[in-house]
Amino acid sequence: MRVLVTGASGFVGSNLVPALVEAGHDVVAMTRDAGSYDAAEGVDVVEGDLLDPSTLPGVFDDIEAAYYLVHSLQTGEDFEQRDREAATNFTAAASAAGVSRVVYLGGLGETGDDLSPHLRSRQEVEQLLGRGSYELTTLRAAIIVGAGSISFQMVQQLVTKLPVMVAPRWVYTDCQPIAISDVVEYLVGILEAPEAAGETYQIGGPDVLSYREMLTRTAAAMGKRRLVVPVPVLTPNLSAYWVDLVTDIPRSISHPLIEGLRNPVVVTDDSIEAVVPVDRTPFRTAVERALEGEA
Ligand SMILES: NC(=O)c1ccc[n+]([C@@H]2O[C@H](COP(=O)([O-])OP(=O)(O)OC[C@H]3O[C@@H](n4cnc5c(N)ncnc54)[C@H](OP(=O)(O)O)[C@@H]3O)[C@@H](O)[C@H]2O)c1
Known part of the structure; x- marks a missing residue:
């Protein structure tokens, strides 16, 4: 199948592209700057914003399926x-070109007024x-663990730099992190499943952890012991500024992510398992692989 990957240069896209090639697809990688994109052999590159x-005509020519990873x-x-x-421009251009399948990787979290x-x-x-x-087809995921994931880098930097962390109530919020290798398996597999057309699935790793456990277990995988002390009076806003001081994650990214920590992000419907069965990676293994990759 001829498949377009938008966001091909990003964390998820750069892991997905080689897996699609391996699965026998004819892959076209879309980026805003083809000059700085290092394409793997056999991958066509197209520029589009x-x-x-005005940059989109031609991008979707002969494309049967497209991934939205932007x-x-x-x-x-x-x-x-x-x-x-x-999203509006993508929808118009892909529809006009007659693309038949689109796969979107979005975010887990119950719908509701309190969503970040x-x-x-x-x-x-x-x-x-x-x-x-x-x-x-939409796949919804919480934090993805892998080398190059900004959200995981934030966790890693906090753990590296702070022996004792004060954190607001969100440290008790539940989260279901997932390994990048599992995300890629779901993304590739879903394209081969005609019954997934028009469906939304939730994906997550085998471990449901509070953010506090995620921090302490990441520390343990790094051979460190860390103390996370919840302080009820600390607001998410204040803790975002504090993350600015400690990490080098751009605040435009860290602040919205931290605001989202108040919302539980766990799988409540595992119907994906009947469509794309994946032998899911334990959190500890995912972290060890990510740390190896970052090194
Ligand atoms: N990372 C996670 O933990 C996580 C968790 C759950 C869901 N997701 C979802 O996974 C998807 C990919 O996330 P990611 O972490 O891989 O992001 P990322 O590493 O930040 O990459 C973002 C990509 O978006 C592309 N992009 C940005 N603006 C664009 C524009 N105007 N036109 C075309 N392309 C544009 C960039 O491509 P160029 O700069 O090359 O143009 C880049 O490749 C997103 O939908 C995200 O919500 C991620």
Whole structure:
């Protein structure tokens, strides 16, 4: 199948592209800057900016299926508006070109008023992509553990730099991290499953952990002992500024992610297992592999 990967240069995209080639697909990688994209052998590269519709004609030519792996967190406060525009432009261009399947990797989290702007935006993108004339499949994931994952780097840097962490109540929120290798297996497998067309699935690793456990277990995998002390009066806003002081993660990315920590992100429906069975990677193994990759 001829498959377009948007966000091919990103953390998930760069892991997905070789796996699609390995699975026998004819892969086209989309990026805004082809000059800085290091394409693997056999991968075609196309330039396109989802925020600039004039760059999109031709991008979807002969494409049967496309992956949507794009977000605009790095652009700052108006990321919700930019992600709205990017998804709308993608939907129009892919529909006009007659693409038949689209796979979107979005975010886990119950729908509701209290959803953080980042998670709300990921769900809005899902709705906008759903307006296309193709069949959409959405996979929703919490934090993905792997080398190059900004959210995992944030955890790793906190653990590396702080022997004792004071943290707000969100350290008790549940989360279901997933290894990048498992995410890639689901993303590749779902394309081969016609029954997944039009469906939304939740994906997660085998371990449900509070953020506190995630921090202490990451520390243990690094051979460190860390104390996480919950302080009820610390607001998520304050803790975001504190993360700015300790890590080098751009605040445009860290702040929306930290705001999202108040929302539990766990799998409540495991119907994906009947469609794409995956032997899921334990958190400890995922962390060890990520640390090896980062090194
Ligand atoms: N990382 C996680 O822990 C995690 C967890 C759950 C869900 N997800 C989802 O997985 C997907 C990919 O995330 P990621 O972590 O791989 O992100 P990432 O590493 O930050 O990559 C983002 C990608 O978006 C592309 N992009 C940004 N603006 C664009 C635009 N205007 N037009 C075209 N491309 C644009 C960039 O491509 P160029 O710069 O090359 O143009 C880049 O490859 C997202 O949908 C995210 O919500 C990620």
